[in-house]
Amino acid sequence: ESVADAICADHTNKKMSRNSCEWVMRLYAKSGHVMPSTTLQNLLQNGGVNAIEYAKEALALPSPSYKHDRQFVAHAVITSALKLHHRATCPATKDWAWFLWFLQSNADFDMAFAIARCVDFECVDAALLIGHARHHVDAALHALQHVGMTLSEAQVDTLLSQHHASNLTAPEARVLFRSLPLSVQLKVLLKHPSAIWAQRDWLVRVLPDATDAECVALASTLDPRTLASVQFQSSDDGLLVYNNGVPASLSDVASSEAIPVTLEERVELFLTLLLRLNCTSLDTPPSKVPTAFSQQDLLQLLGGWSKQYRPPVMVFRCAEYGNWAAAAACYEAQGEWVDAIECKLHLHDLEPSSSLSYVLLAHHVMMTHEELVGLLESLVFSSVMAPPMRVAVLARLLVHWHAMRYDIEVLERHLSQQSGTNN
Incomplete structure (x- = not known):
């Protein structure tokens, strides 16, 4: 121990050679009185590689009585490894695979500390890995959101493969979720369908920007005719409830939009998807719509489900997408023949303009x-x-x-x- 201290003291103001580091590690290891943290403090000032190699050996030995000392060593490993990884030209990056394994398997370090350090060094993958290993992905997502960082599509795919779609769609991570491209957000929602109801108002707003393939996937997921994963029924007050009687209170933002999902909203969202798929006024190339979601099918559903949606809401959405035939069908289903004939006449008076999205320019036909x-x-x-x-x-x-x-x-x-x- 004295020889090791002398070597360290001799290199206070200069870089320690690789050979000297080896001697220091071996000398301290022979001493049964030196805490690993003391050795690590002496090695840290002479390069992260040496500290990491010593920490590997120190943490491999069981010493439950030195819990706080082991935590210090583990924290030093995390900091040193992140510093080395941040310097992309450093040859020590070959130890990155071991470091990722360390983050998954080691129980000595504090999760909050490790995630914070990963975020400081902009190492998103490591932060998410820690959250997954400790079964607390929310902590990693919140830390990334707090500093304004974003996720790549590859990182989102990794989280989805680990079944963390519900964490991504949670209200607490909404800012981070909204920073993703629309296609990625829809991909996540399709992996966690219950979140679609929670974000139904947002989904209605962005449907014009979604692709036909995405709309078909959403419609297939939300189709009340085939929805069998969760059985729903209508309660006396019109709220959508699960068969066990628990209200399906899914909120868009937990603190401000905790509004129960009604049966009417569920039907309206599906019908709106059909309106989007059969819209001809958007600047999107025409595509083949599945038979189950065709214009004819839409008109039949508007008539058959006349008591399961709010007519003013559906008529407004029909007008938004320029589908006057659907608006007329909606009015006919409610027995409003005067308004229905107005829509039929309007169908001949207006045609969608191909130069503007969501806007209809009137010209007589x-x-x-x-x-x-x-x-x-x-x-x-x-x-x-x-x-x-x-x-x-x-x-x-x-x-x-x-x-x-x-x-x-x-x-x-x-x-x-x-x-x-x-x-």
Whole structure:
């Protein structure tokens, strides 16, 4: 011990050679009175490689009575290894694989200290590795988020392979999650479907920017017709509950948007995905939509699920995507024939512009008088609607006929014929 101390004292102001370091380590190891931390302090000032090699030997020996001393040694290893790794040209980086193994297997170091040091040296992989090994990935994600760091797609894939999708989508890590590209965020949500309901409002806003393939994947996951992983039922107050009676309270932000997911919202989100897939006004190349999510399927669902969604919400979303046929189907399902005919007429008055996304530029498209006559026969001269409703629809069709400048005599002749038939 005295010889080792003398060698260290002789090298206080100069670099210790490799041979001297070997002697110091061997001399201290022979002494049963020297704490490993003391040896490490003397070696740290002469290079991280020497300290790490000594720490390997010291930590390999069981010494439960020296818990705090072992923690000091482990912390010194972490700091030294990170410093060496930060210097990319240092040949000691060959020990990086051992260091990663050390982070996974060693129980002496404090997790918070290790994660903080990894973040200080911008070593994201090591921080995530520690969180996974200690079953506390949230701590690593929060530390990265606190300093404004981001994750790469490869790092996200690693976390997903380790089944940490729920940690990524947790409200506490929302800032870090939102810093990811949209495609990566959707990939994570698909791995943790319950988080889709929690972030439903955000998802509705970003759907126009999602690809068709991503929308198909989301629709397949959320399709109420095939959703079998978790069985849902509607409670008396309209809230979506699990079969065990526990409300499905999934929040977008835990502190401010802890709003229960309703059955209507679940149906509306799925129908909105179908609207997005059948939208022709977006600046996206046309793609083949699966039969289960086609326009015809959308119209049928709007009629069949008329009691399971909020009509004002769905009509607004139909208008957003320029799907006036869907809006008309929604109104027809609710028995609102006047509004339905307005949507049918609007379908012929407006076409989506290919130069702007989400915006419809109005320009007139000629609607033939045969089409108007067909609407008259199917809506006005049928017994589907009450007389006051038929009068209102007739008034709107007459206004449209006049706006198109069609021959009034033709319309009068047709109306007189229908009147004679009814009599």
